[in-house]
Amino acid sequence: MPEPQVNLAESPLAWLARRAGKDGRALVDQTQLAAGERLRADFTRAQLTPRVTSRWSEVSGAGTPEAFTDMVLAAKLRVARAMTAVGPELSGVLLDVCCFLKGLEAVERERLWPARTAKVVLGLALDRLAGHYGLSGSTQGRARAPVRSWHAPPEPPQA
Template sequence: MVERRIDHVEVEIDGVRCAVAVDLEESPLGWLARRRGRDGSRFIAPVQLIAGERLRADFTRAGMAPRLTANWDAVTRTDQRGAAPGLNASEASFAARQRVSRAMEAAGPEFSGLLMDVCCFLKGLEQVEQERGWPARTAKVVLALGLDRLARHYGLSEAAQGPSRARTRAWRAAVTGGAGEGL
């Protein structure tokens, strides 16, 4: 039996934060996130991993992966009694398709194909380079640029930044009565 390396990554989808289990042995992004370059830095940053896994989660929810078996979704019950409030399965799938489409539009034609291949179809970098006729080790650089653009689309960044100076606020207790009261 193959031992799996499962890690939990926190992802925000439609304003809801949830932990997503990532199989680090399955995902090319997980492999890249574990490896370090000569300078000791990771090949991809945690924010890039989160962006790529968020794209993959939406791709999976949208049901966009090619099917290898029959689609039995059509024969399931459509009775909504006892169902959780919110979107039904087809609405959730449609919303996920829209999110994938917006992410690919934000990534642009330069990066969208590569992001789909690596993040969604789980192709390795060597396979991508071979299919596209790229020189060795170029896919890693292009992928990092694409993941940066994807992270920016999702509103993710390495560090939180606020205004350079916050507005000063003061809270005071009201002084009433004689000496010592109200303190």
């Protein structure tokens, strides 16, 4: 199955990453953008996007567990784990903005939130999602990197 095509021009996250706030920083930083786009890619791979029209190309048995490929099932599991890690309070705004490509104003209108609330909640959700994915906005270098393996010193030669 081919990789899902991502059009960054349609992504509300990419739009927010190109805009600067009053402090001059991007409304969504590169780590948050990477986390949100990773969620969107898994959501697309999991075939969770709603269909607008009928799908006539399916063979009989579609919709049964046997019809799903391992890639689709793995992507569904990754989306479910990400939503669990983010929590029920923040997962809805992530799905709306990252996966269903809703703008912040639409999210605020649908949820009856005050203006500019979705931006704050989305930032918190993206930070938690980036933490789940192990993404960090800072580089530490080798001196501060966590130990990934342990090598015992070589034994001295026997006399």
